[in-house]
Amino acid sequence: MVIGFIGLGNMAKAMISGILKDQLVNPEDIIGSSATQETMDRVSSEYGIRTNVSNKAVASAADILILAVKPLTLPVVLEEIMDAIDENKLIISVAAGKTTKWISQYFSRPVKIVRCMPNTPALVQEGCSALCRNENVTDEDLRTALRIIASFGTAEVVNENLMDVVGGVSGSSPAYVFMFIEAMADAAVKGGMQRKQAYRFAAQTVMGSARLMLESGRHPAELKDMVCSPGGTTIEGLEVLEQNGFRAAVMEAIGACVEKSKKL
Numbered sequence: 001m002v003i004g005f006i007g008l009g010n011m012a013k014a015m016i017s018g019i020l021k022d023q024l025v026n027p028e029d030i031i032g033s034s035a036t037q038e039t040m041d042r043v044s045s046e047y048g049i050r051t052n053v054s055n056k057a058v059a060s061a062a063d064i065l066i067l068a069v070k071p072l073t074l075p076v077v078l079e080e081i082m083d084a085i086d087e088n089k090l091i092i093s094v095a096a097g098k099t100t101k102w103i104s105q106y107f108s109r110p111v112k113i114v115r116c117m118p119n120t121p122a123l124v125q126e127g128c129s130a131l132c133r134n135e136n137v138t139d140e141d142l143r144t145a146l147r148i149i150a151s152f153g154t155a156e157v158v159n160e161n162l163m164d165v166v167g168g169v170s171g172s173s174p175a176y177v178f179m180f181i182e183a184m185a186d187a188a189v190k191g192g193m194q195r196k197q198a199y200r201f202a203a204q205t206v207m208g209s210a211r212l213m214l215e216s217g218r219h220p221a222e223l224k225d226m227v228c229s230p231g232g233t234t235i236e237g238l239e240v241l242e243q244n245g246f247r248a249a250v251m252e253a254i255g256a257c258v259e260k261s262k263k264l
């Protein structure tokens with residue numbers, strides 16, 4: 001099985017790392033193209049994969065073709081590769097907002113398309129990805145796609161009409177979580193802590209809280225209540241967050257993200 005990548009940026013590198021870690025294929029069974037020779041040389045020397053300047057040549061060589069370019073670049077790429085895709089190849093697109101139907105319009109025959117929405121924690125194999133398929137993708141194809149995507153984090157199949165919501169809750173949310181961590185650390189710096197140490201405390205607290213919820217299976221409100229002693233310090237901070245519309249702000253931010261995704 002040959003896995004092709006068109007685009008060798010952050011998301012492609014996260015996926016390549018996961019695929020090689022799980023030994024799904026050997027490095028020489030991965031072939032990739034990107035806009036610049038510099039990127040191809042760098043990724044090739046880092047992972048030992050093959051590269052080719054031609055997107056069409058990569059598409060021809062691949063059994064599974066991963067489209068890992070920005071959404072705005074996708075039309076150009078699809079024009080280049082459309083004649084190299086037959087009904088046996090499986091396309092996996094990670095481009096935000098581009099539906100399986102939109103991609104399929106570039107091809108004159110039925111093609112298998114899986115759409116995936118990963119997020120940047122995939123770079124440390126802690127991604128949270130959703131995937132959906134079009135009608136030509138078989139159950140076996142879907143299992144193959146799931147194995148590839150689960151190599152760099154969790155992977156769940158969703159209905160395509162949920163993909164914009166997935167983009168909001170997991171695709172874009174790392175940005176909001178990093179803002180939250182930064183703000184926590186700024187407050188610690190204000191209180192006298194060294195900045196580097198403050199980032200470690202804030203980030204570990206976010207990671208630990210998430211793990212506690214996932215591993216205990218307990219409701220987030222129950223875990224929140226566990227921290228809030230009667231008359232204690234935490235409930236004071238909680239009141240300030242509520243007064244400042246913390247929950248509403250988070251919901252509105254993710255809602256805005258979902259709406260924008262629908263318009264892409």
Ligand SMILES: NC(=O)c1ccc[n+]([C@@H]2O[C@H](COP(=O)([O-])OP(=O)(O)OC[C@H]3O[C@@H](n4cnc5c(N)ncnc54)[C@H](OP(=O)(O)O)[C@@H]3O)[C@@H](O)[C@H]2O)c1
Nearest residue numbers: 007008009010011034035036039068069070071095096118
């Ligand atoms: N980053 C995220 O959080 C995230 C989350 C979910 C989904 N995604 C999706 O993942 C996709 C890739 O994002 P990314 O963050 O990996 O972007 P990126 O780091 O900017 O990588 C884009 C890659 O595309 C290559 N490229 C540009 N034009 C090309 C062309 N005409 N032919 C072949 N390759 C070309 C670039 O080549 P050079 O390096 O040579 O310039 C680069 O390697 C996007 O569609 C995005 O929507 C990203």
